[in-house]
Every structure is written in C-alpha cells, then in structure tokens.
Amino acid sequence: MPQTAPHPFGATSPQAMGARRFGRMNWLGTWTLAARETRRFMAVWQQTVAAPLVTAALFLGIFSLAIGGSRGPVMGVPFIAFLAPGILMMSVIQNAFANTASSIVGAKVMGNIVDTLMPPLAPFELVIGYLAGGAARGLLVAVAIVLATGLALGLWPANPLWLLLILVVGSCLMGALGIAAGILANKFDQIAAVTNFVVTPLSFLSGTFYSIEAMPAAMQTASHLNPVFYLIDGARYAYLGRSDSNPWLGLAVTGGTTLALALLAWVWLRRGYRLKP
Secondary structure: OOEEEEOOOOOEEEEOOOOOOOOOOOHHHHHHHHHHHHHHHHOOHHHHHHHHHHHHHHHHHHHHHHHHOOOOOEOOEOHHHHHHHHHHHHHHHHHHHHHHHHHHHHHHHHOOOHHHHOOOOOHHHHHHHHHHHHHHHHHHHHHHHHHHHHHHHOOOOOOHHHHHHHHHHHHHHHHHHHHHHHHHOOOHHHHHHHHHHHHHHHHHOOOOOOOHHHOOHHHHHHHHOOHHHHHHHHHHHHHHOOOOOOHHHHHHHHHHHHHHHHHHHHHHHHHOOOOOO
C-alpha cells in the first residue's frame, strides 16, 4: 500500500514510497549538520582558532626579525606587509581542510559514520553541511588573524569584500578536498600524509613567502598550475591592491576547482564509496 502524507486541508494524498517529505532541500538537516561541525571545532577553540593565530604570529615575527629589516620592498610594499596576506590565507585553507577531513575520518575510526549517513540528508546536503563547517572554521581563523595584524601592524585590507570572497572560496576549496581525503582515508595517519605531501607543499610553493616574479620561468609556470597560488594572490590583492596575476582569473580558477572537488565528493557520498561496509 502506498504511504500517505497529511493534506493541508485534513485529507490525505498518496506519497510515493521513499519520497522525501522535506522538499527539494532539507534545510533543517543541513543546518543541523553545519551546526554540529561548527560546535565540534569550537569545543576545542584553543587548538582550532587560537593555535593558528599563534602560528601565524610566529611566522610573521620570525621572518620579520630574520630578513625583514635587510630585505627591500616586495611589490612596492614592506616585506612584512607583503607576507601577512599569504600567512593569512595559508592558515585559513589548512584549517578548512583539517576540519572536514578530521570529521569524516574520526567518524569512520569510531564507527559512527552511520549516524551521518542514515539521517534524511541527500549527498549534496552532506557536502554543503561539511563545507559550511569548514568555511566557518576558516573564516573564524581569518577574523582572528585580520584583527591581530591590523591592531599590531596597522595593516588592514584595502578591499574587504574581495578578501571575504576569496576567503570563502579558499575555505570551500580546501574543505571539499578535505571531504574527498576523509572519504579515501581510513585512519588519521593517511590524513596526515595528505597534509604533509599535498596541502603543505601546495601552500608553501604558492608564493606565500615570495613573489613568483623572482622565480625562474619554469617555476612561474608551475605556480600558475597551483590553485592555491591564486588564493594567496587573491588575498594579497585584497590587502595591497596588487598581485602577480589577474585576480578575476584567479577567482575563476579557484571557483572551478572548488566545484570540481565538491562534485567528486558528491559522487563518492552518493555511491557510499569507502563509507559503507
């Protein structure tokens, strides 16, 4: 017998077996997942928010003391002002990746991934919920670093709206990569390997600490194939109003990469790849 759903006027109307009663989008479920992901990292804010701020301060302090005084301007600005946007974006993307990847792997290791897969959430709603949590962590880290560098160095973004846009795109890009990595990994050691051999090299070889104009031609070409380069460059453009590449091109590249990674995560979640026994 077909199931029935309440009619708005008291009658009943047939509802197909397996049909969703939440409409095209389960907003409540998606919001709940995003809220869970946010509460998860906020429960240990000393590690997830305060620690990246301290790390960013150490990077800026060490580089400033070691070579800041002896090095001339870079792209027409003091070296510390050139360095700060790159450190900001590097911290944001690393934390966005860590949030989604650790959440999925942790659930798999503890055996409660079923608690995420069983609720009436479509695969695209799972992707959105996880990305929202990763973006929330990345943006919270960004707010802390922006305020710290502004108050300590007097360095504020020249284009705050562009900075917000590129931070959201960067958080979603690395959050989607974190979902994919979390699906593939079965233990935290494998996530650490992705961090050490993929995320960190992409961050350090993206112009975070240098302008690619100073690099050999081959290295410049390789940098333009690295989507993280466009995130770093976009943050620098938001702060300084100057960049190594066209910021709109960078937005297109990073936006396309984000969509591709989110689509991959959606396909794997839809199939239950490496998630279902």
